[in-house]
Amino acid sequence: MAPYGQYHLLVSLLCSLLQLHPTLGFQTIPVTLARVKSSSTQTISLHPSSKSYSHRNKMGALFSTQSISETTKSEYTNKSILLTGASRGLGRSLARALSYCNPSLLILSGRDEKALEQVKIECLHIQNSAGNNNGMRVECIPADLASKSSVEELATKSLQLSHIDVLINNGGISSRSSFVETKLEVDELLMQVNFFSGVALAKRVVPGMIASNGGRIVWISSVQGKVGTPFRTSYAASKFAVQGYTEALRSELASSNISVHVVSPGYIRTNLSLSAVMGDGGGYGKMDDTTANGADPDEVANEILTSIAQNKTDFVVAATFSAKAALLLKFLAPGFLEKQLVKRFEKGKVEMKKES
16 A cells, blocks of 8 residues: 555544544533632532542552562662652652652652641651661642742752752643633633743752753643643643743753653543633632543553653653544644534533533
């Protein structure tokens, strides 16, 4: 078969499969018009079949390390690591996985100080249970990535403890609203939390990495930083910014022996949708089915650390077949992909009207 014929057959097959899979791998959950008001006494009702991940995965559960090889562990041994978004979800899983890798210092950051302290207890318990005696220190530094001053304070306190060998920008927030319903302040919030906070931390820790001739910068992005989907304009913008920034930064820091990694996960079983922001700044407060049925964060954490240790610099994890197909179609048949996304948006609008 001629190359053009093979190309045409591949595109036709992918298009047929995606037409049979209505979610396109990036299911656009209709945004309810009801706003969730923030209150310290309010109880947010979750989807009946979708309790929060932190509720289902009890804090005392031990982490499985069957897929963490000794080679992978050695890449983090005796390293000073700063991890944001460490209080729950993927960040918690990364912290626990790193505890098996014998870092000299693990700095955990997040907004929830109580949750951070619990993760610290887990990390120390894991290391003791694994029989590691390298004296790993675990420090908690609460910080709000939405606040520039808080991010600067996080950097200052971290560098007072040690130079940083590995920076993992994991903290982030999602959004759920159409473009016309999204206030500019929400766009700015997501850019600050998902992008500018990581930039600020990198600018503070990279000089030390250069001085010590080595280091790693890891940014947890999203598949939606590669393919933008309806009702996610703010989120996609922040993640596309991460994608472009890391690509440019990687070439600048290579000669200093500093590797820059960007990880693009699909859906992971965390509380990301619960903490998502609506267009007016209110809370979404729902567990999306796609998130509830997403990949296990412990397994994703294992894969991320392993891939980084293998020096993979730009990779996708926890992506469904249709998500991978959509990424391929973006290059092979962008027109078809665009039409499917338009259909998703129109369907979402109809569903929103029904809910209102």
